[in-house]
Amino acid sequence: MSGRSSGLELARAKMVDAGVDPVAIETFAHYYRLLEHGETGMIPEASIEPVDIESIADVEVPDDVAAKAIAETVAIKLNGGLGTSMGMDRAKSLLCVRRGLSFLDIIARQTLHLRREYGVRLPLVLMNSFRTSADSLAALARYEDLKLPDLPLEFRQNMEPKLLLDSLKPVEWPKDPDLEWCPPGHGDIYTALRGTGLLDQLIEQGYRYAFVSNSDNLGAVPAPRVAGWFAASGAPFAIEAVRRTPSDKKGGHFARRKADGRLVLRETAQTLPEDREALADLSRHQYCSTNNIWFDLHAMKATLDAREGVLGLPLIRNEKTVDPADPTSPKVVQVETAMGAAIEVFEGARLIEVGRDRFIPVKTTNDLLVLRSDVYEMGPDFSLDQVAANVPYVELDDNHFKVVGEFDKRFPEGAPSLAKASSLKVQGDWTFGPNVQVVGDVELDGKGVQRVPAGEVLSGDPSGSDA
Structure with missing residues (x-):
């Protein structure tokens, strides 16, 4: 044998x-x-x-x-x-x-x-x-x-x-x-x-x-x-x-x-x-x-x-x-x-x-952020309706957001508004305050621990520069 x-x-x-x-x-x-x-x-x-x-x-x-x-x-x-x-x-x-x-x-x-x-x-x-x-x-x-x-x-x-x-x-x-x-x-x-x-x-x-x-x-x-x-x-x-x-x-x-x-x-x-x-x-x-x-x-x-x-x-x-x-x-x-x-x-x-x-799969915390945001609304039939014109592209820093426990710590007040976002790319250790809005293409980058203040509107031009 x-x-x-x-x-x-x-x-x-x-x-x-x-x-x-x-x-x-x-x-x-x-x-x-x-x-x-x-x-x-x-x-x-x-x-x-x-x-x-x-x-x-x-x-x-x-x-x-x-x-x-x-x-x-x-x-x-x-x-x-x-x-x-x-x-x-x-x-x-x-x-x-x-x-x-x-x-x-x-x-x-x-x-x-x-x-x-x-x-x-x-x-x-x-x-x-x-x-x-x-x-x-x-x-x-x-x-x-x-x-x-x-x-x-x-x-x-x-x-x-x-x-x-x-x-x-x-x-x-x-x-x-x-x-x-x-x-x-x-x-x-x-x-x-x-x-x-x-x-x-x-x-x-x-x-x-x-x-x-x-x-x-x-x-x-x-x-x-x-x-x-x-x-x-x-x-x-x-x-x-x-x-x-x-x-x-x-x-x-x-x-x-x-x-x-x-x-x-x-x-x-x-x-x-x-x-x-x-x-x-x-x-x-x-x-x-x-x-x-x-x-x-x-x-x-x-x-x-x-x-x-x-x-x-x-x-x-x-x-x-x-x-x-x-x-x-x-x-x-x-x-x-x-x-x-x-x-x-x-x-x-x-x-x-x-x-x-x-088709709203959740394979990563990037997907989870979109699902928890105002891109979707849940109807009385518990189906998810896409209310935003587009589903934005989200890319969060794996070092800080990949694991659910760490991800949740950085969105303690829930997901930011993404209904008007085209893309959100986050590099570094950012925590989001309540009622943050993302508009257009936004990139966050920075060294050390950073915070997006409550009520902040992050807006970027189509070329992808941040606010």
């Missing part, structure tokens, strides 16, 4: 001991074999061409079609993330975002509002990781009507061992054994839905469509109009897309594969270094994913059954250190897949362009 193969056997044994679902173990083995054969998951620019897609704004969706579709929909939120990049060690969705409400508070209220307005059951189910489950369920316990009597409020995503970069053997880290494990990327949702029995349960109870989105995207409401479009399309699978802007540097984009005409989602991690320029060309690749996904439960079940539970999504090979907070800890490979990559598995899959109001 070769060292590499024994790595798979060791990983398999470790997963069995931890009680991981057998199909999840087979799925992991599928990707392990790709990894040891040198598969990188790269999608060369020469193999794809740009896509053009229809817009939801131009589609006719009769009210009765929308109402019927939302009555047959289940909302699933990806809730496995810890917000480690913002210095958090618990579910990111517990972060306070507006008026003392967390992401989960707002999601629960959005769901309850839609149920009342449309007279539908609309189950809300979280896909939690082993690290986010307890905290998240405790936070939702106050919403007594949220859990439906015959469906769970959560299912767990699977976990897999991190592999040492040089040997592909499972890493051992006695200091914190939890760090020996990682989630298999959000592409695991399909495996987990099937393995937990939830997919069959939903179908038995008469649900037809799933709407899946990230818990850190408060724009991702299961809108009846979009549900109606998807139901009428007859497609097995669809993703909501938005036009890329300069702030979408990190995200993937959609394209069409020349070989078979299938739609594909290319992530940054699947782009060759020599193709980075084409990736960044917003005039060539115009659409990126919101990670708001619709699929037909029957089509998903039939496809998973035919493939014995292994959907066969493209591999994403993610190199990290075993302890993300310690760059000197051993280098590991995490085998991941992206949920949206399933678009290439389904014949007849569709894309639909939606407004930017359905």
